[in-house]
Amino acid sequence: MDILQLIQSNLLTPIVLFFLFGIIAARIKSDLKIPQAISEFLPIYLLAAIGLHGGIQMRTTGFENMLVPMLVAIALSLLFTLNHYQILRKLGKFNIFDSYALASTYGAVGAVTFSVGLSFLKNQGVTSEGYLAAVLAVLEPVAFILAIFLTNMAVSKQINAKKQSFTTDSKSDIDVGLNETKVKLSKILRESVTGKAIVILLGSIVIGYIIGKEGFGPIKIVFDDLFTGAIVIFMIEMGIIAGQRLDDLKKVGIFLISFSIIMPTFNGIIGVVVATLMGLSMGGSVMFGLLLASASFIAAPAVLRNAIPQANPSLYITSALGITFPYNIIVLLPIMFAVSSLLHDPEGSIDLFRYSLKDLI
């Protein structure tokens, strides 16, 4: 079994090819683009499909196995976010705002990456635990909340330090500033929990749980059979956006480029190992690793732009979408698949090889 061969055969899947095609279309300055309503609709559709799937599976498997993986995922996500911050701040010499924004972008999860992972596993005929959709929903705001909280702490500390240097008057202004920070934090908490991604995901999980397999029958054609096809269409859009941002890579710098490849690899492999230790299935471990490896690029700008406006958005969007996302779906996903199948069945070889041969012949 050869990891390179795995990556090679993954390259020839429609999802990856259409993504690369989108990049090329953007590079040759084609006016090709996916109509805006569709590119806004597709993430909602993907999340609804993920949620329904998860809910239906949770009905058969139950909730009891869910708690430990969920708590471990939250703990790892928080730990990784802090770790990212230290690396970015100390080694990367980024300012405090950029460091926190980037740390949380990489600590957060990417729903699109998750969809690609599900479809990758579906292609391999491997299943994963349904409750991972619930883990996705819970993980979505966690890293942001931590980063926003810590940024606000740091800002308050600075304000307090300034306050001490002004001894007498003009205190009222500073107090107002401090209060504003607190109000902002609670508002952002509420907004990120009621954000559309989490709402549609949780709603679909509940509905999937209620309707079960029988109820899913009539809508299966939309939410199951069309799933990979819908991702493919979305991949054109993602490719175009990533392609338009390629020029920004120069601004991102070599440190951040290496960061956005090394960190996901590190986080993802740890995720796969931890998930295996917790007893998740082969496919489940891949998805768990992917959750921790992925970076957020749809939710992140919306949350961070308001929460940490001082951070430069082109840093976190470009690195997450332009580098980490393609790296995750093209290279890291097969690597994690290989690691997971090694861990779960040290003797066996990987089916991907056979699958690719079957496809080629």
Place this chain on the structure above:
Amino acid sequence: MKLYPVKLLTITCEILAQKNIIEILSKHKITGYTTYEVSGSGARGLRSEGLTNEKNVKIEIILREEKLQDVVEEVSRTLFANFAVVLYVSDVGVLRTEKF
């Protein structure tokens, strides 16, 4: 026809700053405004390609001169540093001044 002089404040900004501006408006008891999604290019590069969150929005507010000063001051203090914002003021005439 008698036209009453009021001010038109036009703010073009990134869509993620829209909420902040509308909050400032409501803080100053301004309830009327018009927004539309726009695209264009500026100091922060070509705006509005791709992700919806990267779009620009144009906000038009008709208001009396007394309020204008405070609103402009607050927008420039809180948003200029971190967001893509352009604002300008023009003189316009309205028929029903009591509405503003």
